[in-house]
Amino acid sequence: MHASGKTLNGSEIFIECLRRENVDFIFGYPGGSLLKVYETLYEVHDIKHILVRHEQGATHMAEGYARATGKPGVVLVTSGPGATNTVTGIANAYMDSSPMVVFTGQVPSSLIGNDAFQEADIVGITRPITKHNFLVKDVRELAMTIRKAFYLATTGRPGPVLVDMPKDVLNASCVLEWPESVEIRGFKPTLKCHINQVEKAAQKIAQAKRPLLYIGGGVISSEASEELRALAIQQNIPVTMTLQGLGAFPGNHPLSMGMLGMHGTYWANQAVNKCDLLIAVGARFDDRVTGKVETFAPQAFKIHNDIDPTNVDKNVQVDLPVVGDAKNFLAGLLEVMPEVTENRDAWLAEINAWRQQCPLTYSREDNALRTEFVIEEVSRQTRGNAVVVTDVGQHQMWTSQFYTFINPRSIISSGGLGTMGYGLPAAIGAAFGINDKPVILFCGDGGFMMNIQELVTAVHHKIPIKIFLINNSFLGMVRQWQELFHKEKYSFTDLGDSNPDFVKVAEAFGCKALMADNPDTAKEAITEAMAWEEGPILVDFRVVKKDMVFPMVPAGGSISDMLLARLNPKTMV
């Protein structure tokens, strides 16, 4: 124990602990139970407090920051409604394994359980959506609890941790004792892969004629892109990625197959279908990836590397599990891989034939503005040198298809939970974390309205994010399912009559705004937006209303059920 020897109150201990955890931003919103902390914060200048306009915004900002930087995002909110407003953001971070520490104020200990003003059992509420959570009952436990919270959030599979701090604990005083190390006997994640398993995996790879790397977000969080690149190129193995894995391997490399799954590329899904060896790294066989599990990679011997043993054999039974950190696994493989391997030219030629057969494409008819064009143009102008944030829906899937991700941590998107309203605050959070690249947000008109209040936060801090609003006046993805599977009953998905004028809305917030409704004006608007550095800029892209995202494997379907085009929705592969 390192004792600073100083007697501090709980609020001062809280701030001092954040300092020692190298926190540079807090995304927060004050309230009754946190008055003492905010009193302390008033004098603090080395940690920047970002005032959000809704606590949900704080959680997504913290996650955007975490995903862009790899450092844990920090949230500070008051008790009761402040705490319950964080639930969606915590659940989102939990599903996507993002490191985050959420601090909630709580009513005084003596009132807990009495239905006190602004009381909510946030520890109870968030138990199933946090990696772990704590209620601090004594100021002398505060420092250790904060230390544990950061350790848990960032060690092993990352995730959100919540610390609930009653008002009396924040007011009470004690001598700060900062624990130099932390030990939790029930938490011993396996980081190092078992060498026998790695050797077996290497042998399988060496013998495979049609291997495929299936890469998830775990490769990004373990910073293993270099190892992945080296392995794929050395062994000539094609790489397909999940939404969270995009950027782990450069999308412009010939071995990149793009995304797999429901809206993945035709060739990636065909490769999954025909491969004889599937090497899953840091991915969890999500239902949006596998479709019908019985027909997923039916011919493949399956290797699964994951840091979380519960992911192994959860959705798909695998042949060779390797529990451990992705970086350790890939580096281990590189060490033990034999030099001579199978010739994979025939396999790569087969995949390329699929690529030629059904490339990603879209209609360029009638000079109408289409989302794919906007995304492709942004990709062309930025050449992958940007952090791209999305909201949830059609534009998100089109981003995965038409933006070429080259670097890790260049896509930030709500994958597991599929949270509409995630994009805007996540983009702001990402922009607080990085300064050397533009931050671009693709957001639908539905999702934009869900956390639009955070536009104030961006304007206030002059955050130069590019908000590319993909405005089709519809909840497009739901509309697509209604068209394909629900008898074209467009039930409550048409926002056309009720949407506001987004340019005026943005301007009222003090945000520069443009509108574009054809490919030429869109191109100009993108150029202008990319050059604008004085704060956020919004471009309202009025895109065609009824486009659909293809290819599409219907939920629970097999690759053979893949729909390739709207003109012929019954066309099966």
Added chain:
Amino acid sequence: MKHIISVLVENKFGSLNRVAAMFSARGFNLESISIGETEDTEISRMTIVTRGEDQIISQVLKQLNRLVDTIKVIDLTRQPHVERELLLMTLKLTKTQQHEIFELINVFKGKVVDIKQKSITIEVIGSPDKINTTIDIFRVYGIKELARSGAVAIHRGE
């Protein structure tokens, strides 16, 4: 098949809730759960009885291990172990059946813990299977109320 799992957890508020909530959130079967302090007052032992195919049980064990408050998870099912449950049961007491009831209590090595004019409360200790049989047999005499502790189990010593 039925599995009996012993779980050592931190003796902290919320530990039981975390385990029970995990079972319901993931749709695992939970037949019984019992918890009490161990020789180390900072650690509690939970005994969980659940049912499922091997793949499900493997997930149950891994998900239990994943909880931060969990220190150790042991599937006792295929290991030498002792398993006991306590049954407290109040039966109707009539003159005509009195004799039979007392004989059966002896058969099940039960104990009378309370006796009134028209009712008798007994305790029986045994494996959950024995407790099931006991309840079945006594049902005909009219069970007024019963309480089961759920199984507790421990490794057999060396």
